[in-house]
Amino acid sequence: MKLTTIKRTLGIALLSFVATGSFAQDLIARQAPADRRMKDVHSVKIGSTLSTVNLANPAADIYADWDNGGVWNVSGYAPANMRIDLRGFAMPTTSRKITSNYGPRWGRQHAGIDIKVYIGDTIYAAFDGKVRVVKYDGRGYGNYVVIRHPHGLETLYGHMSKQLVREDQIVKAGEPIGLGGNTGRSTGSHLHFETRLAGKAINPAFMFDFEHQDVVNDFYTTRQAYGDNPRAVSSTTQRMEAEQRRATASIAQANATAAPAKSATPAKPTTYTVKKGDTLYSIAESNGMTVDELRKKNGLTRRSSIRKGQQLVI
DSSP states (O other): OHHHHHHHHHHHHHHHHHHHHHHHHHHHTTSGGGGGSSSHHHHHHHHHHHHTTTTSTTTTTSSOOOSSSTTOOOBBBOTTTTEEEOOOOOOSSSOOOEEESEETTTTTEEEEEEOOOOOEEEEEOSEEEEEEEEEEEEETTTEEEEEEEEEEEEEEEESEEEEOOOOOOEEEEOOEEOOOBBSOOOSEEEEEEEEEEEEEEGGGGGTTTTTTTTTTTTEEEOOTTTTTSSSSSSSHHHHHHHHHHHHHHHHHHHHHHHOOOOSSSOOOOOOEEOTTOHHHHHHHHHTTTOHHHHHHHHHTTTTTTTTTTOEEOO
């Protein structure tokens, strides 16, 4: 009797082990696309931890300052070939219906996407970030919110009936920030959603797929400074720019080699005085160096910010 019981118990345990090994991946694969960002809990936690480091001063490398004045009050510089990590996303709304796309509309540029929502529907933060603007624009966005994110993007949420956050508040991806509405210049209840980089609008459809409630890809890469469409820059243009950079570097190297040594005393390092609107990216690029090199020369970290009048070693 005891032997039979032991066999039956071992059989059940073995079946359980085999089922776990065989079907675990199938179980993950059957999850809804909206839950894809949670399939690797470990990496999500690591990404979240890294993001919180910069939430107090998000994307300080790109933006010269922090201004609560409005959506257009932006001073920043977006480098070419910038890789933006979209994996920590949350969909701004559960609605899947697009009522108006990005692009020319009614004789003007429509800088975002309109998604059908009803008055009172919850609107969510698309990524971790810090709320920069909470205002009312009667001739445009109505009640709107702008959030700046550590990876460099700013997201805008317009025409809401109510804002649920305040300026300078830190929010997490998926946190409620407002309620759907029909305020401002609007002909029906909807969410106007924009994605911006250094003040320049990018088509949200390059990043968000509202129909499938998912991001288009894990990463979005810019192809030119202040670029709108990443496919707009031709390979010819990129090749010419690369050749010009190489030629400039060769001339600089030749001049350095040909210059006679005047003294054994090392020359004093060249310095740069930070001006209004400068960022680490703009200073580094204008002086032919990387941001990491600029940080290292000046003892700066990724959390460090710069101020007008500050002296930097270049």
